[in-house]
Amino acid sequence: MNIEIWQIIVLSLLGFYAIVENLGINVFANQALIMGTITGLVMGDVKTGLAVGATLQLMGLGIQAYGGASVPDYMTASIVGTAFAVISGKGVEFGIGLAVPVALLMIQLDILARFCNVFFQRRIDNGIKEMNLSKIRLFHLLGTFSWGLSRGLPIFLVFSFGESIVEFISNVIPEWLTGGLSVAGGMLPAVGIAILLRYLPVKNFITYLLIGFIAVTYLHMPMFGVALLGFALAILQFKKIISERQIGNVTIATENATVQVEGGLSENEYEN
Known part of the structure; x- marks a missing residue:
């Protein structure tokens, strides 16, 4: 050509x-x-x-x-x-x-x-x-x-x-x-x-790496299918992170509320 x-x-x-x-x-x-x-x-x-x-x-x-x-x-x-x-x-x-x-x-x-x-x-x-x-x-x-x-x-x-x-x-x-x-x-x-x-950070996500390897090697999944699988796993990981952050925020808010209750009011402040 x-x-x-x-x-x-x-x-x-x-x-x-x-x-x-x-x-x-x-x-x-x-x-x-x-x-x-x-x-x-x-x-x-x-x-x-x-x-x-x-x-x-x-x-x-x-x-x-x-x-x-x-x-x-x-x-x-x-x-x-x-x-x-x-x-x-x-x-x-x-x-x-x-x-x-x-x-x-x-x-x-x-x-x-x-x-x-x-x-x-x-x-x-x-x-x-x-x-x-x-x-x-x-x-x-x-x-x-x-x-x-x-x-x-x-x-x-x-x-x-x-x-x-x-x-x-x-x-x-x-x-x-x-x-x-x-x-x-x-x-x-x-x-x-x-x-x-x-x-x-492969050590933190070794499970996902193994899933992709199994999908390609043993299941003979095409690259587009692997990309969709990776996208789905990424969504799950994202939701997991969001959920953990929400739980962490609730825990912090609960701890702050507990500290305020424990502080309370003194007897003189309560009488006033």
């Missing part, structure tokens, strides 16, 4: 938008799952986009750029991995295996983009000293533009030479390496689940 020029432009703009929006508070848009789904929609294979994006989303849980640190960019990786999975026709595992090195490569481009933005930041500082609002606004926009190009431009270049790159991956790279990428891609969902469990 060949990638069309309009698909290249749309996906490049998507990568540009995703990394710029990552600086804001819209946590819905800048997710690997969302980027993978949109890429799958653009490429005409939403199922592959969901599979690649969901797997990379699991890998990225618990990883944040705290303090300005550079972390693997699974959003851009989701775009590239989904597109190449569809173009090459080698499936989800191949796309995931290719996406992980892309996510790690984006760390270097992230550092380069931050380094370039220092130049604009210095100009903004001078604009603040001069109280020049137009200068502040200009360099702020230029910094945002350069930040977006750190993802949009690589995506555009990769997809512009997409056919030759896919041929290179398919024909030049040894089969054992592409096979290894596919095997690694098949293992990565388990790694993502392990990372997720590492950050969750």
Whole structure:
């Protein structure tokens, strides 16, 4: 399958938008799952986009750029991995295996983009000293533009030479390496689940984990059914917490009332 020029432009703009929006508070848009789904929609294979994006989303849980640190960019990786999975026709595992090195490569481009933005930041500082609002606004926009190009431009270049790159991956790279990428891609969902469990209070909710495991392994329940089961258990847990809080509030109110009764009134106060 060949990638069309309009698909290249749309996906490049998507990568540009995703990394710029990552600086804001819209946590819905800048997710690997969302980027993978949109890429799958653009490429005409939403199922592959969901599979690649969901797997990379699991890998990225618990990883944040705290303090300005550079972390693997699974959003851009989701775009590239989904597109190449569809173009090459080698499936989800191949796309995931290719996406992980892309996510790690984006760390270097992230550092380069931050380094370039220092130049604009210095100009903004001078604009603040001069109280020049137009200068502040200009360099702020230029910094945002350069930040977006750190993802949009690589995506555009990769997809512009997409056919030759896919041929290179398919024909030049040894089969054992592409096979290894596919095997690694098949293992990565388990790694993502392990990372997720590492950050969750599993010991407190081991019962729910076992219920889900039994439902999938022994009852062969589909993922949608497991999601509904989890939703039902979440409702029960929520009601349990609310009930415990209500009981606690009643107990506190009763204790306060008991203290007031025990305090009572003195004989002189009662006579008055």
